[in-house]
Amino acid sequence: MIVERSMHPQFLSNTYLVADREGGSAFFVDAGGPVEPLIEAAERLDVTPTHVLLTHHHHDHVAELDQLKARWPQLTVLIDDREGGRDEIGDAGSFPETVTVGDLEVRALHTPGHTAGMLALLVDGNVFTGDTLFKNSVGGVRAPGSTSYADLRSSIMDTLMALPKDTVVRPGHTDPTTIGEEWENNSFVRVWRGLDKEGEAQCTAFGDPATLVLLGDDYDGGHKAWVRWPDGRDDIVPGSQVQTG
Template structure:
């Protein structure tokens, strides 16, 4: 059964935030919240009568600051983060194969999918996979900073994500082309960077991108490693 998440978009950073709900329960999970969208997200939770149980991060983002720390303080939720991303204040340090639970019987399976960053995680829930910057719609995240690796990303996508059922819905952390959701089957057949491409071809492609450094990286990464809170807070 596919149960759709609530998908919210930040136009400044092109970031998707997701709210997952639990049938028969008022508990909810939020994935990759953005600092200046805190009030928007709180209004969604209030409007729907939801109690936030978990705040999940797919990685320590370089292009925006998270609101995870403030959400945790305001709602009593626990922060759950990839163990390899250096986000020390979070209560739950996640490893590959972990299972997060909320509501009465909801389970989120943790998949370590490094490449964009060394610690990047994807989250599988009810036929939906939240892929962070590892797998985007018709693309993938860059691999040239934060311990990125084109080889690791290739393995994460082709070995782990593309091994999921074809009808698994793909919900990325970002989109820059007005798209919202895809499927594993579509990405396996059509993804411009990864479909039917050899490891060596992918390595060459990624090495030739020559992307500009994210404007906020020097601010965002240290902030996100403290759940978006000022250091010492």
């Protein structure tokens, strides 16, 4: 399997070209751009893209979908039926449990939390996790179409962490990692495993009182915060929205 990646300079979102072999068949994972390097890679590898497989609907993952469809009008675009916000996507098909592209079989794993229809895509020892799991971080549950902290935690701990430890994680933003690395080192996963203690510091989040359970890393060099509201609800919010002291 061949994987080529292009990362948007502002959004830091990844678009992937995945091929079964040189001269074979290929598909794209998301389309946030810039897609020009991937179009060039497809031509250099002499592969025929057949699908765009979308992890979710957010703008930074679909912004350049039209450019891919203009280059390859026959592309089939697939997204989960539970996903909203389809204005930028147009005519997309329903994602089945598996998609076969050339010699590759792509299995869709439903991983709600960041959005209702978020998918992780498992293929040949790799999992494309969209905005659910990043290197030493996790997705938030405050973006449009998000569901809940409980969903996000279950998607990571019950679905993704159940994959073999050598599975390569190719997230929706920035650098790759592995399931094993995140199992051992991801600060959110470590607390969920009971290896590290929850924090108890008082803070404000979006201006409201809360408990800061964990101030972890985020993919952009900032922070992602796990907070607990006075009514006991847990939330994952941008670290920039949390103040302590």
